Amino acid sequence: MRFRSTRPETALLPAPAVPDSMRAVVFDDPGSTEVLRTAEVPVPTPVLSEVLVRVVAAGVNPIDAKTRAGRGLSAAIEQGPCVLGLDVSGVVVRTPFDAHPFPVGTEVYGMAAVPRTPGAYAEYAVVPTLSLARKxxxxxxxEAAGVPVAALTAWGVIVETALAHQGQRILVHAGGGGVGHFAVQFATYFGAHVIATGSGRTLDWLSELGAAQVVDYTSERFEDVVEPVDVVVDLVGNVADDTGTxxxxxxxxxxxxxxxPTGAWPGFREAAAARGIRSTDYKTxxxxxxxxxxxxxxxxxAVRVYVDRVFDxxxxxxxxxxxxxxxxxxxxVLHVGDD
Structure with missing residues (x-):
């Protein structure tokens, strides 16, 4: 009996010529948005299980802005210039071996290992094989570049940590944001009763995504209108109106x-324990x-990604x-190169 692979067939293509240098957005020292500049930098070299991806688009995440400002992942930056960008969508141009699961020419999306390696705010990025999937x-x-960090965070929180299931009540704060709009959809998909906080143009949209109840935090306090829930996914913390507390x-x-959110409520563990509530933080x-x-x-x-703005x-x-x-x-999302 012959067994056939279930992996999609992809013809082996010759590796395209890759230049020695590339256009990238970098910063040398932390600061405001003005520290970001366009520069010509060396194309990174993949090692071991890494592949080289020609970047078509890169997602922009809060962790990028925090790192640029001297927080976030900045403690791991050994020297500048640093190329940000965890989210990547593009085309594989180099692989470690011929029979690699993502052959040359494969359209992929995933997460770069910033700041261990240069990120996706560039024409090329190296990405670990285990951090990639077919687009x-x-x-x-x-659209794909808007998925990895936000969706993986929401997946880890809703599916792997909250164990979303039928009959469970889950409150998602900031349901209209990157992580939030995936969290609402994943929790709904797995049968939970979802309540989401939001404002303005996100309110009707959150209902469309599956939220059974939507609370406009600008006009009412959620604790006054929400019945007791099993899980709160706090994407805000105490930086705005003591949402966490x-x-x-x-x-x-x-x-x-x-x-x-990292550092948004340092004392959450003690506060939760004092009320007989379990708690945890989460990293993607x-x-x-x-x-x-x-x-x-x-x-x-079953799930949708929404891209609000696209910048070059x-x-x-x-x-x-x-x-x-x-x-x-x-x-x-940043548009980087041609399809």
Whole structure:
């Protein structure tokens, strides 16, 4: 009996010529958006299981802005210039071996290992094999670049940590943001009753994404209108109106608080424990297997990604400024190169 591989067939293509240098957006020292500049830098060299990806689009995430400002991942930057950009969507141009799961020419999306290696705010990026998956066929590269960090964070929080299931009540703060709009959809997909906070143009949209109840945080306090919940996914913390602390008032005894933003509420563990509530923080795991599952959900139409704004690579500073103004609906993406 002969067994056939279930992996999609991809013809082996000759490796395209790769230049020695590339256009990238870098910063030398932390600071405001003005520290970002366009420069010509060496194309990174993949080692071991890494592949080289020609970048078509790169997602912009809050962790990028925090790192640029001297927080986030900045402690791991050994020297400048640094190339930001965890989210990448593009085409494989170099692989470690001929029979690699992502042959040359494969359209992929995933997470670069910033700041261990240069990121996706560049024409080329090296990405670990285990942090990649085939790009959802129904999505453009610009749409796909808005997925990895936000969707993997939401997947880890909702599916792997909260264990979303039928009959469970989950409150998602900032449901209209990058992570939030995936969290609402994943929790709904797995049968949970979802409540989401938002404002303005996100309110009706959150209902379309599956939220059973939407709370406009600008006009009412969620603790006054939300019945007790099993899980709170806090994507805000205490940086705005003590959202984290107030969340303890709506969590059932023995329920779970998941605190996502780094440093947004340093004392959440002690505060939750004092109320008989379980708690944990969360850090994104760059899991290519999970990305492959998410790709199937995206291609089936069960989950959607929303890209709010697209900027050219050279306008990365403007993209960071837009992100830091807040109230982004879904994701911001940089267009880097041609399909």
């Amino acid at each position: 959802p066929s129904s999505l453009s590269h610009v 107030r969340s303890l008032d709506v969590i059932k005894p023995g329920g779970l608080l998941i605190e996502v 795991i760059p899991d290519g297997g999970a990305l492959a599952t998410i790709a199937r959900l995206l291609d089936s139409g 690579l050279a306008d990365a500073a403007a993209a960071h400024a837009e992100l830091e103004r807040g109230h982004t609906r879904g994701k911001i």
